[in-house]
Amino acid sequence: MGKGIFYAVSVGAGDPLDMTLRxxxxxxxxxxxxxxxxxxxxxxxxxxxxxxxxxxxxxxxxEMLFPMKAHTDYRERLRSGILQPVCAALDEGKLVAMVTLGDVSVYSTASYVRQLLEEKGYETRVAAGVPSFCAGAAKAKQSLCENGETLGILPGVASREVLEQAFDEFDNLVIMKAGRALSWLLPLLEERGLLEHTTMLRDVGMASEYVGSPQAEPYSYFTTLLIRQRGE
Structure with missing residues (x-):
């Protein structure tokens, strides 16, 4: 086994200025x-x-191909052999860095890559970054949680049942990659009286960035909702 090191490197939500010195x-x-x-x-x-x-x-x-499709089993895809060039570089003692949007610890494919490489015996490390909901909250000048408030972070692919349970369990919610769920999620927020307490983040840090009403269109793959149930 070579002495190469694999780094999963977070580059932030979109603005290069938010990338860390590490x-x-x-x-x-x-x-x-x-x-x-x-x-x-x-x-x-x-x-x-x-x-x-x-x-x-x-x-x-x-380059490594990761199609953005619902229910894609990325772990299975990684086991199919696409990591072979990465392993070859590590076996040669090279430093290999995989870049990923946001932070590696939050719904990141780079996290799967790191875990599988570590299972194979390679040394792996992580460089943390600024996730989109933190960057977006800063743009909106909004707190995600204060005092004893609780915060739940869910993916947009979560079922209605899971989201409704989360509404009951957490004070505030972050729903990531929520674009495809907005057709039923917005009526649910209206039903609960939460539309006015919801901020939509779209493409944070990118040219198409939007921070504001959840009813604004168009939506994108990188659409996140910040929901404060207690209001502000």
């Missing part, structure tokens, strides 16, 4: 940068952000 340092030392793409030939959003904040000229770029 992430910049790791990426500029990397021999290989893994850039996730949603389809062949498309640009990697995470790599594009990273390249604006760090000098990536010395690194080999390795």
């Amino acid at each position: 992430a910049k340092q790791v990426l500029e030392q990397a021999d290989v940068v893994v850039a996730p793409v949603t389809r062949q030939g498309s640009a990697s959003a995470a790599y594009t952000i990273a390249a604006q904040a760090a000098d990536l000229s010395r690194a080999q770029i390795l």
